[in-house]
Structures are given as structure tokens and as C-alpha cells.
Amino acid sequence: MSAPVAFGSVVFAKDVERLARFYEAVLGLQVLHSAADHWVLRANSGMELVVHSIPPAIAESFRISTPPERREDCALKLFFPVPSLAAARARARALGGDLLGPEREWEMRGFRACDGHDPEGNVLQLREAGLPA
Template structure:
């Protein structure tokens, strides 16, 4: 087997409208498809990044809370590449999003910063 790339990351949200706004309007991801699955009483929103990778946003009735932040077993955080961490941080803050201070990766020397989606999912911006 030879893996080629990450195709998508799937996220379950507690408030579909709030998360849809965050991922499309705040982060600027493009909507590829939006489907309501009546049998599951769940939305599935397919979102695209410029490189073709995707984020799937799901809504389910009463999903369990994340056990801890951010060291729960499983996905630790989702990182997005940006050209300028400081400028991206300023854009988020201008929209009222709390963003941690910029840090520098001790191994690569690249700058990065953490913030959270509406459900507290840790998100990272990593400068390339």
C-alpha cells in the first residue's frame, strides 16, 4: 500500500448552523455538498480546501463531549497550512476568535498558532 495524501478529516459538531458558519465564513472553506440524512437526523457538509483536501462536518443529536483538551486519545488537533501565521491570526481575532500566542516549532523553525472551533476542537495554523 502507498498512501498518497489525506483526503478528509471528519468533525462532529453540536450546533450545525454555528459550525457551518465558522468553517465557511470564518475559515473560508468552500462548500462542495450539503446533505440532510433524515434517517439519522444528521447533516453532512463536505468542505474543500484549495489543495483538494476536505473537511466533513457532521451533526448528530446529543453527541458526547470531548473527554479532555487537547490530550484526549484520538485526533489531537487539525492543522491548516497558511502562508502567514501572524496575518491569519489577526484575521481570526478581528472576527472575535480567541487565538493563542504564536509559537515556533522547535524542530522546523516554522511558526504556528492554536485556536478552537465552536465546539472546542483544537485547530492549528501552521506557516509554510
């Protein structure tokens, strides 16, 4: 019998291992599989995040600055739960990404949220639960 298919997303990366390690550390994901061209990470909820390499011809056509420029013109922004925005912010910054400062956090429906980006500039949102709904 095969395993059930999980909900998930794919993020394309120039540096697959660096980006996978970022999501593993900031979100507390478990590495299910790693290869040169992709890593599969899983949350306790069963959601999977696949970090997949950008084809070399495309990857060679652009550079990622330090710090990375946020790719805010993307049509998609992923959001993820974290136990603590403050702790996630510190880990993100230590690993080459960023989460906007506490003054940019906002609240609704029982969580506090803040936008940021990963080390390659992909936008994301982190959400800390625990506020009254």
C-alpha cells in the first residue's frame, strides 16, 4: 500500500541545500529526502515543502544579491505557522532571510502574522497562534 499524498508546495532555488536548511530551521520541518536537485521537508501536520533546483540555464541568468531582493511581484505568497515570531525572525536573519520587525506584525482570527523572505528573496508569511479569535 502506498503512502497518502500530502498537501504541499514547491519552492525553486538556486542553492537547494541552503534554502532547504533555512526552511528546516525556521519552520522546524523534518527532512524526508535530500538529493542534489531537491529536498523534501515535512511538517508535523503532514504538509510537505519541496525545495527544487532551478534549471541551470535559468539559474545562470540571474544573481541573488546579499541581502536578497524581495521578489514581491510574485503571484503567490506561502504562509507557515511558527511557535514564536521573535524566534523565527532571529533564525531567519541568521540564515540569510528576514522577517519584518515587530512593528510590522498584525493580528486577526487568533494569530499574529508578519511578512518576510527567504535567503533567495521568495516572499513568505509566518503566523504565530495563540491570540483570542
